[in-house]
Amino acid sequence: MAARRTGVVEVRVHSRWYKVIASLEHDALLITVDENNFDCVGITGVHSSNGMNNGISTNSFGAAAAADINSNMSGVDDSCQLKEITSIPDTLSNGKRRVRIHKPDSGGLGISIKGGRENKMPIIISKIFKGQAADLTEQLYVGDAILSVNGESLRDASHDEAVKALKKAGKVVDVEVKFVKEVTPYFRKVSLLSEIGWQLEGMANPEPLSTADCASSRRVPLTLALIVRNLSLPLDAENRVIEIHSPDRRHTCILRCSDSHQAALWLRAINAVASDLNQKALDDTNSITGDVLDSGRVVYMGWLCEREPKAPSALQVSDTAERQCLMDRVWNPVFVALTGSELLFYDLVPWTREAWAVPVTSKPLYVIRVVANSIGRSSSRAGSTHSLSRNSPGRYSLSSGRGCSLERSSSGVSALGVAGLCSPEEFCFSIRIGTPKGVEQRVLRCETASSRSAWLRALIQGPHDCVASIKTVKFECSVGASAMECILTVHLDDGLSLERVDGVKDERHLWSHSFEDIEKSGDDGQRLLFLKFKREDIPRELDMLGSPKPAVFTLHTFLSAKLARLGLAA
Template identity: 25%
Template sequence: MQKQSSSYSRKQNHNQQSQDNLTESNISPLNSQNKDLSNTKKSSTTTTSQQTSNDSMLYETKRISLRLCYIFRRSSVTNDILVLSSSSSSSSSSTTTTTTTPITAPSTSTTNGSILDIVLPYAQTCYSVRFVDDMHARKWFHIIHSKISRCLLEILPEIEEYFYVARHANEVKALGWLTEQVNNDETTSLTKSWKPVFLVLTDAEICFLCCAPVSRQTCREPDLVYSILSTRLVQSSRDQINDGDVSLLSLRVGTKFGVVSHTFRVETKADLNYWTKAISQCLQSAVVRIKEVVFPCKWNNRTCKLFLHYEHGFTLYSDPTDSVTSAGNATSTGNVRLLWQQPFEKLRSSADDNEHLLTLDFHGEEGVVELDFGTSPKPFVFHLHAFLSAKAARIGLVG
């Protein structure tokens, strides 16, 4: 058993019994060091009293609450690295991250077992358990994973209250730990680095937290926040290197700087179904609820506002502050003028340069329309995809 830590050790109550706690033996806290159960020093061969033996066993027993913890399985056929968060207590800007050691199989053996990493809620400390083979590791993984999932359901109302107060979220649609693939100094062509990320999907946003939502402050200041309408769920794929149920889930986000991609590792098929269904349903519900979004842009060198409506499609209005006079029209200063309107059904195609220009090709008189957004038009493109997906789902074209 190993422990990677960048912070603390806690006093444990050995008399309290709970089925949501995990008891582990032969563990003593270490700071920024690894301790492997297989490397524990052998006890002396000299005869000792029974009382001394019992005291030693009691001292080396660690009880871990599984509340808001995360479990990660490293197979013997991969060299995955788990990257932990920097210590939040450090005042220095140059903090270091703690990483787990990849499994390295000796030349005399074709397998070196599997390791289960149990990450504590602040994602700064983890306990690692090495098993003799993948079968036992997989069995214990599912036992611990199910208990962690049950604990998460029990405290869901508490987390929903945090997000309602901190971010005015009406409802938490999905939440839980995933690991995101990251670039790390220890990453090579034969290894992958994964960082635990706690995702919270609300009715309007998807929030990335570096640790579990243990307080309102954590919910108030997530690491990343994306509008659900700016996200797109890419079709999941199975991790070809890992065995078992491990899958890869990609999330693409349209921002004013372009497209941002996040690749997550999902440990079980049930978790994969949970996240794909939750994101898809939340996206459709958000479109129906919001109905309309507005994007400032320029058309024919005049400042405009492009309205994207769930029912009416595209509508372009002149900006009341614009003083440009179009051919044959009076100056529109102080007035809002309808420039053109097109339903979704007339859109044949769209294209953009990922910098500032977007082209919409409509059937009929309007033809090709070129819009200048000033920044990357990807936010509009992703919103358009969300609206079209919601309309397709409404008429039964998608599940």
């Protein structure tokens, strides 16, 4: 399948930037290293390694070594932190050197080797693991050819013979080595590629590369990956950097584009592929969760960034660079899943049934209101009012003092009106949640406009679908000077009703009203909910035994869902 986008970018490995070719495929980002144009862009400039010396080309070496067995003497996986290949001294001579290695009681030498007689190559150190025995000598380098071990020649040894010789060498190992400068470009490439990409847990990984591609390319899976800017690195003043984090956030692929325009194009393209993959992963997700989620199947999910609740407003800072730096520091990634009746928050992508069962937080959808706003907008509000009225045949309106509003015009077209649109650079929105302690606000950020639009649609439609499914929500409350215990019922079809908890069953019902009867609703922000119905002079006052906001937000959601349903039915 043809790549959706291809170009030269830089990838960051061990604090250095390397030029690579990036190709966006249908399920992953393919990173390819061209060893004939392999530049390391460091702090002091550009260091290029290519060409042919002494009759040994890096291309032919790479082909021979590709089939080798990686003998990791330390027993440590290749993903461990590696000794920098760029740390090889420029003055290192091609003469023989003798180095003594003291092997610990537990563990190995801390090296990987390649080559051997079968490949017509010497035994070459391909990796040195930091902090292990070989690294502690500070005298061995990637690219050193091992000529002998404790006096036993390895000049004509096969790969397996070299492995056996190193394993049986004892606690004190004397090696004779000679640096082979010609192979360092290849091992630099191998080291770089070993740091790129990851394997997905519990889900299908991208299609495997061909044998020829494996030597020079790695795939970065995009399914459920966190794609973000300005998270791991200091302020990207030029807005050129894109970060791709693995679902468990243990691995990162950081890209730098030639300019901000190219970065924006790459970000949109990568995000679009990732969004499609995330939705395709819903079937796998729901097969994993099964019945573990009482709130039903997952219908939408993905990564967002959440603003720290107590973070200072960046809009209060006049300097542009300082404001951007402040904004970058106050955002934390959060994985969000929308089910049939709840909004779930996780620190990482939950791969197992057990992980899905324990979200960091969960909120019922019917107490959630989405507001498309700027990050500096205050969340304080003393009360709220809503009304559903039929102004003329075929026209209904739902009004709110603030937040989202839905209106069906006489033409029969439903529209969503939102207040306080955020700037294109922020792609942020907030959700306001009615809780027993009051209104909780969570400010969230996407990385592209299309992602933001998709989340807004999901978070507006989700509560509507939720109340259409559950139909009824009940709240405990008290009424009157005697604090009579009652139950307030909100029903999608029947409206509002109030009944006593105690007493004869037939006498418990106190009153009921349709949604169209609601003239005004409000609250004092503390405990009291006020409901003014048509043909009644005095508003009804209910003590909600805590913050009235859950009831207020639930009423708003039911009104909004009712209006949306009326709009679709007409």
